[in-house]
Amino acid sequence: MSPVVERPLVSFPGGGTTIGLFLKEASAALARAGLPSPRLDAEVLLARRLGRERAYLFAHGDEAIGGDTAASLWSWVERRLRGEPVAYIVGRKDFWTFSLSVDPRVLIPRPETELLVEEALKILSRSATVHPRIVDVGTGSGAIALALAKERPDAFVVATDISPPAVELARRNASAAGLGGRVSFVVGDLLSCLGGEFDLVISNPPYIGDEEYRSLPPGVRDFEPPVALCAPGDGTFFHRLLIGECPGILAQGGWLVMEVGDGQGEAVLALIEEADAFGESYLKRDYAGRERLVAARRKEAWTRS
Numbered sequence: 001m002s003p004v005v006e007r008p009l010v011s012f013p014g015g016g017t018t019i020g021l022f023l024k025e026a027s028a029a030l031a032r033a034g035l036p037s038p039r040l041d042a043e044v045l046l047a048r049r050l051g052r053e054r055a056y057l058f059a060h061g062d063e064a065i066g067g068d069t070a071a072s073l074w075s076w077v078e079r080r081l082r083g084e085p086v087a088y089i090v091g092r093k094d095f096w097t098f099s100l101s102v103d104p105r106v107l108i109p110r111p112e113t114e115l116l117v118e119e120a121l122k123i124l125s126r127s128a129t130v131h132p133r134i135v136d137v138g139t140g141s142g143a144i145a146l147a148l149a150k151e152r153p154d155a156f157v158v159a160t161d162i163s164p165p166a167v168e169l170a171r172r173n174a175s176a177a178g179l180g181g182r183v184s185f186v187v188g189d190l191l192s193c194l195g196g197e198f199d200l201v202i203s204n205p206p207y208i209g210d211e212e213y214r215s216l217p218p219g220v221r222d223f224e225p226p227v228a229l230c231a232p233g234d235g236t237f238f239h240r241l242l243i244g245e246c247p248g249i250l251a252q253g254g255w256l257v258m259e260v261g262d263g264q265g266e267a268v269l270a271l272i273e274e275a276d277a278f279g280e281s282y283l284k285r286d287y288a289g290r291e292r293l294v295a296a297r298r299k300e301a302w303t304r305s
Contacts, residue, residue: 017070020061022046026077033081041086045076048090083219096147100173105165107228109143112286113204116259116293117147119284120202123255123295124152129199131156133251137190137203137242138162140228142170142183144202149174149182160186160193163227190241197251203242204259209235212261235261239268239294247277250298257295265291272296 017025023042030038047054049069065073079089087093087108093100095109096117102108124132132155136145139159149157161167167185174180186193191201208229213221220229231237239258246256256278260268265283272281272294281296 016067017065018061019046019050019057019063019065022065022070022073023057023061026073029077030080035080041080042077044086044090045073045080048092049073049076083217084223085219088223093141095141095143097150098143098146098173098177100141100143100146101169101176102141103169104223104225105163105169106140107224109141112288112290112292113143113259114147115284115286116202116204116257117144117151119293119295120144120148120200120255120257121151123257124155124200127199127253129251130154132199133197134158134200134202135160135191135194135198135249137201138205138228138238139170139185140166140204142173142185144204145170145183146174146177146179148202149179150177153182157183158186158194158198159183160188160190162187162189163225166228190238191245191249194249196249197254198249199251199254200257201242201246201250201254202257203238205238205242206231207235207238207259207261207264209233209261234264234267236264236267236271239264240271243268243271243275243278243296247275247298252298252300254298255295256298257293260291260294262290262292265294268294 026042027039030041043054043057047057076089080086085108087102088104091101091103093102093108096114134148134155135158137160139145139161142159145157145159159170164187167187171185174183206229209231213230242258269281269283272278277298278296279299283291284293286292
């Protein structure tokens with residue numbers, strides 16, 4: 001049964017309202033539904049619908065909102081009350097320095113994933129490699145690939161995804177960011193679609209295990225694509241595959257950087273040690289103290305079997 005939205009308490013000609021009243025009433029409706037960030041959600045919805053920055057709303061609380069605009073805003077509130085993520089409702093999500101198009105074809109980029117970009121840039125800065133070759137595996141919206149392409153204009157960047165619709169959306173994001181000629185997109189499963197050598201393999205693979213998936217918030221479980229979230233068993237299935245495939249395309253001394261779920265770090269490090277193709281490896285936590293990424297460097301002396 002769909003939630004019932006209480007329409008604005010104050011009546012305006014033609015069903016309109018003001019910025020301040022909409023924010024007050026929409027926030028209250030979202031709070032009553034138990035959503036975690038009601039005021040922020042209301043501000044993001046309103047700012048997107050008006051084509052303004054959120055800061056504009058704070059100084060223009062008395063500005064009128066016409067009836068048609070108010071009606072469309074309340075339809076967005078109703079979608080949010082049903083659990084749909086705000087990013088899908090407005091069709092945008094900020095990541096790094098970009099505002100990316102997102103829809104249910106792709107996972108919504110998380111701020112925590114920016115740590116992978118930061119770590120990759122540190123690794124690349126320590127290398128003497130000129131024009132590094134980078135592949136972002138499971139690119140989704142293209143977030144990681146575009147961030148690295150922007151920060152390293154000397155790099156050759158490839159982005160892969162098993163989902164053709166995801167690749168189509170990522171390619172559109174690249175074009176909108178002015179990076180359409182800087183990133184090559186390939187439809188394929190992990191690394192099997194690639195040839196040649198790469199200096200950096202980076203990935204935010206699916207890592208939500210079977211048990212954890214059942215306990216995800218409805219807004220994630222019911223709306224975001226399971227193929228981009230879920231991995232069989234304990235969630236390290238795709239890490240294992242990447243660790244197995246990666247040495248075959250990594251240049252000597254090249255790096256593998258993967259996002260991990262909290263509590264998966266030691267298991268993934270053990271998989272890396274078992275592979276015997278890597279030397280240095282480490283686990284890094286995010287700013288909230290959660291396990292966030294594992295990085296490993298291919299041995300200089302390792303040879304392909």
